[in-house]
Structures are given as structure tokens and as C-alpha cells.
Amino acid sequence: MFNLTHPKLVTLAEAEGFGGTTDFLEAYALDGIVPAICMAPDCDHTADLEPDQRAGFCEACGRPSMKSGLVIAGVI
Template sequence: MFNLTHSKLVRLAEAEGYAEVADFLEDHALDSVVPAICMAPDCDHTAELEPDQRDGCCEACGRPSMKSGLVIAGMI
């Protein structure tokens, strides 16, 4: 089941210039690298990572908390 309302996913879509999460996901569904966001509560760092990234290292806070938008949405 897809989750298009997760607050971090909404922030990620907005940071990438999208008003709608669905448009963000449609544009990145088949890309080899996709926008990801740090899932730590006090960090919203974004980066381009693998579509299936679940625990990448955040360059801003140093935690293994980077997750791709596709994973957050439940597409992967």
C-alpha cells in the first residue's frame, strides 16, 4: 500500500519543486538515482541516491538515516 502523506515524503517532494507527491513519484519512478531525504527528526537533508536506499549515510548529520522517496512511499 502506498503512503503519499508521510511528512518526510511531502517535504522531499516540495524540496524538489513539486506541489503534489504523486507528480514527484511519477517523474522518478523509473530513474536510476532518485531524491532521498534524511529520516532523522531534526534533519531534512536531501541527496540523490539509489531507488531502493533505506539506510544511507546522511552527509549533514552523519546518521545512517537516508531513505529514497520511492521507499518512503512504499513503491519499493
């Protein structure tokens, strides 16, 4: 099941300059490196990571909380 309205996915799509999450997913669906966002409530740090990343290291807050936009949306 896809989740295109998750607040962190919306924030990530906006940070990448997209008007919506659908456009974001269409742009990155087949890429080898995709935007990811920190899932910690008090951090919105973004970075380019692997499409299947679920617990990447956040350079801003130091937690293993980076998640790919494709994972957040439920594509992967």
C-alpha cells in the same frame, strides 16, 4: 500499501519543486537515481541516491538515515 502523505515525503517533494507527492513519484518512478531525505526528526537533508536506499549516510547529521522517496512512499 502506498503512503503518499508521509511528512518526510511531502518535504522531499516540495524540496524538489513538485506541488505534490504524486507528481514527484511520476517523475522518478523509473529513474536509476532518485531524491532521498534524511529520516532523522531534526534533519531534512536531501541527496540523490539509489531508488531502493533505506539506510544511506546523511552528510548533514552523520547518521545512516537517508531513505529514498520511492521507499518512503512504499513503491519499493
